[in-house]
Amino acid sequence: MNEPHAQTGTAPGPVATTEPVVVLDGVIKRYGEVTALDGVSLTVRRGEFFGILGPNGAGKTTLVEIVEGMREADGGTVSLLGQSPWPRDTALLARIGVQTQASAFFARLTAGEHLRTVAALYGTDPDAVRIALERVGLTEKENARVDHLSGGQRQRLAIATALLHEPELIFLDEPTAALDPEARRELWALLRSLRSEGRTIVCTTHHLDEAEALCDRVAIVAGGRVIALDTPRGLIRALAAPARLMLPADELTAEAALALPGVDRATVEGDELVLETSAVNHVLTALGDLVDIESVTVRTATLEDAYLSLTGHGTEHRS
Ligand SMILES: Nc1ncnc2c1ncn2[C@@H]1O[C@H](COP(=O)(O)OP(=O)(O)OP(=O)(O)O)[C@@H](O)[C@H]1O
16 A cells, blocks of 8 residues: 555644643734724643644734734734743843844855854854854854855744743744755754754744644634644544545446445546545555555645634645
8 A cells, every 4th residue: 555645743842731821812813994903812831842723814924023023913812931921031032043044144244154143243152152052063164255155044044043042942843845855854953853852833824735834833823813722633623524545446446446335436547546534544444355454545634734724724624
């Protein structure tokens, strides 16, 4: 049998604690006529990798900026590490790390110079630069100019910048935007290792596979509201979408497949027979007696399916 589609891969490492590090209660933010946040309540626990997902304009950036203390909410309460992030408190800011966008780098400096400049701003020990470069696998690029780094190296430098002062809580914004698949996977490994060190990570992303692979829990925001909040697995389970089993159409007829216990639907799509079932193991066992099991591909629902269903941008369990 072929490998099933990527499964929910919650990162290994310490289990998130129950201690709240970010608490929003009924947070409201308006920009003139636009209500960007319409009563957002959520809690991020220490040690969690927490994803914030949602369509463009959903209010994600506004939400994160309010938590970071960069914007003032119009209503509701916000607690960051037990304190109100507004009015801004520099002592509190020193306990969080914000991934800078590559455009915010000192472009003509080397990676090392850039980090030393940021370290000086934070009043951090200069040795932190060496440690941060090592941490993100950029030691050999210390003397390379920032504008000569690849996209993946820039994203690593952005994360190193956020890590310099050893923050308890890190905010990431689209950490793997514009990276090739290999660079994305390398960055995922780095992000997993940050989590396994016990850091709390709040990450906005449009990549559903990334959220599914990395996040302990995700909040789906739409129209300024949290419309779902759960583990990726919980959101997928709530979707209750059937699994799809695909096999060459010449191996079995749709009629014969429908006669198998557990098969809810059997359709021929091109040269494939597609079976829908909520009892994958039963159907696989039955198929084992009838067809070459190596030719069967299983595709279970993904976080993307749940997201599209919840945000109304798709209702089908797509393949
Ligand atoms: N400074 C601002 N002034 C006026 N309206 C704003 C401002 N910032 C955001 N908005 C509006 O508030 C809403 C939420 O925007 P926000 O940037 O928080 O969404 P987002 O989920 O981060 O979107 P994206 O995924 O596109 O970055 C949108 O309708 C946006 O147009």
